[in-house]
Amino acid sequence: MQRNPKELPSVLAKERRPAPDFTLPVLPPYRAEWGETFRLSDHLGKRPVVLNFWASWCYPACYEEAPVLEATWRRYKDQVLFVGINTQDKEGEALRFIQQFGLTFPQVFDPRGRVGVDYGMYGVPETFVIDGEGRVMVRHAGAIDQASLEKYLKEVLP
Amino acid sequence: MRAWALLFLFLLGAWAQGGSASPPPDLPPEVFAIARELRCPVCQGESAAESNSGVAVEMRRLIAEMLQEGKTKDEIKAFFVERYGEWILYEPPKRGVTLWVWVLPVLGLALLGLGLFAYFRPKKPLPPELLEEAERRLKEPPA
Numbered sequence: 001m002q003r004n005p006k007e008l009p010s011v012l013a014k015e016r017r018p019a020p021d022f023t024l025p026v027l028p029p030y031r032a033e034w035g036e037t038f039r040l041s042d043h044l045g046k047r048p049v050v051l052n053f054w055a056s057w058c059y060p061a062c063y064e065e066a067p068v069l070e071a072t073w074r075r076y077k078d079q080v081l082f083v084g085i086n087t088q089d090k091e092g093e094a095l096r097f098i099q100q101f102g103l104t105f106p107q108v109f110d111p112r113g114r115v116g117v118d119y120g121m122y123g124v125p126e127t128f129v130i131d132g133e134g135r136v137m138v139r140h141a142g143a144i145d146q147a148s149l150e151k152y153l154k155e156v157l158p
Numbered sequence: 159m160r161a162w163a164l165l166f167l168f169l170l171g172a173w174a175q176g177g178s179a180s181p182p183p184d185l186p187p188e189v190f191a192i193a194r195e196l197r198c199p200v201c202q203g204e205s206a207a208e209s210n211s212g213v214a215v216e217m218r219r220l221i222a223e224m225l226q227e228g229k230t231k232d233e234i235k236a237f238f239v240e241r242y243g244e245w246i247l248y249e250p251p252k253r254g255v256t257l258w259v260w261v262l263p264v265l266g267l268a269l270l271g272l273g274l275f276a277y278f279r280p281k282k283p284l285p286p287e288l289l290e291e292a293e294r295r296l297k298e299p300p301a
Binding site: 008009011087088112113114116117118119120121122123 | 199200211212213216217219220238240241242243245
């Protein structure tokens with residue numbers, strides 16, 4: 001029995017709270033560009049951020065949304081930062097997933113899912129949209145579609 | 159023969175389910191006592207103590223870490239309420255609308271008690287002059 005996370009409000013998004021900070025290791029393919037570790041607060045307040053929690057075992061939802069996220073990132077990469085948080089997963093399987101979809105936006109590794117708890121995450125996939133001031137605007141539970149993602153980005157872009 | 163096979167399967171099922179309720183050896187029982195008062199975010203009607211979903215496992219780990227840091231049960235529960243809202247509590251706080259959830263059963267029990275008391279209360283015998291009056295009226299020919 002799974003509950004429908006869309007029925008449950010996000011405390012962060014409802015109260016427009018500042019996005020909880022985290023520091024996580026960057027997955028190997030992204031280290032050349034993003035360094036060994038990624039700290040969210042280094043990137044907040046400059047431009048909006050899209051945080052996407054995913055796992056390779058989350059089928060089909062994570063597999064449905066991966067191409068949408070990649071295509072949208074390529075279109076908006078100079079205005080919005082996309083960050084993937086691989087959660088409760090094994091590194092080898094995460095890397096296979098990344099290769100399968102050719103993901104080019106930075107991916108960080110959270111095998112315990114500690115950051116998910118800070119974001120009040122119910123399950124994967126979940127996507128949080130953080131505005132230019134570093135506040136959480138939206139929590140989208142389940143696979144994100146092109147139309148919803150575009151709508152959220154229009155809300156946070158000047 | 160079929161009965162034996164069924165019994166074997168039943169016992170196998172019981173054995174397979176037996177392990178899930180007992181806490182893993184690496185976490186103290188205090189962790190499970192607190193986790194039982196928190197919902198599993200991913201599941202329907204399960205506490206964070208019973209579920210083996212990734213989020214519930216991480217919640218138990220966090221509870222264990224916070225206990226080691228010397229945090230109290232209330233501080234730990236507040237940590238999860240801060241992130242998930244009061245929904246995460248298995249027992250809603252006793253105020254506002256949720257107050258009625260606590261008060262109504264008590265009121266119902268009190269009313270039931272009163273009704274039972276009234277029903278089973280020892281009846282006082284009627285005064286003899288009233289009984290005599292009633293008997294006399296019964297014996298009177300109808301007018």
